[in-house]
Amino acid sequence: MRKRPLMERKELMFKLQLPSSSFGMVPYVEEAGVALFEQIQARNMEGVVAKRKDSVYVSRRSAAWQKVINWSYADVFITGYRKGEFGWLAGVPNESGKIRPSGIIELGATPTHKKAFYGVSKSLITGEDREYVYVEPRIRARVKIRNWTKAGLLRSPVFTEFIV
Known part of the structure; x- marks a missing residue:
């Protein structure tokens, strides 16, 4: 067949x-x-x-x-980054306004975007563990996504731009 x-x-x-x-x-x-x-x-x-x-x-x-x-778009906070291969941790506000994890942005960021992010994020570092460096959620980004998962995560997030 x-x-x-x-x-x-x-x-x-x-x-x-x-x-x-x-x-x-x-x-x-x-x-x-x-x-x-x-x-x-x-x-x-x-x-x-x-x-x-x-x-x-x-x-x-x-x-x-x-x-x-049928891409949709979401505005997120970047809350950290991977130490190894590229990935920005994304978070969105929950019902009480606290930022909750929502996924990892692995695609879409150009070398220029990455350089700008790492330059600014140095002053925002709040901690780290074996895999990640965590930053204050002050940097905002727009991502295109396929949709949201049932668990409230971004499905296939792709960075499109920083929100200033």
């Missing part, structure tokens, strides 16, 4: 008798991708995957299957 074109696989799959109502087929839309994506945005959903009709199934990223992500 994996070597057959997508539409042939779908045709065969939709004919299958499913073992229970817990199983289902993923619906698809042809010729209306823009309208579909507008509905995804209106419902604040994560995005869609656009697939070429003649594509075969592969177990890795492929130019024939493209994710179209």
Whole structure:
């Protein structure tokens, strides 16, 4: 099946008798991708995957299957950084206004952003442990995210800019 074109696989799959109502087929839309994506945005959903009709199934990223992500944005405080590979600790205010951890920003920051951050953060250090250096939550940043996890964490945060 994996070597057959997508539409042939779908045709065969939709004919299958499913073992229970817990199983289902993923619906698809042809010729209306823009309208579909507008509905995804209106419902604040994560995005869609656009697939070429003649594509075969592969177990890795492929130019024939493209994710179209409905990014949302969040403003966070940078509360620390990793000592090893790059990563800024992000936090957001909880209901009482206290900053709670919300994830690690690993993507999007340019060398210029990093240099600016480390220059300013030296005077904000409050402590450290084996893996992290912690700073006062005074530096704010905007990140684009896929959405929030059920645990209240940023899903795939990407740095976009500092908030001044």
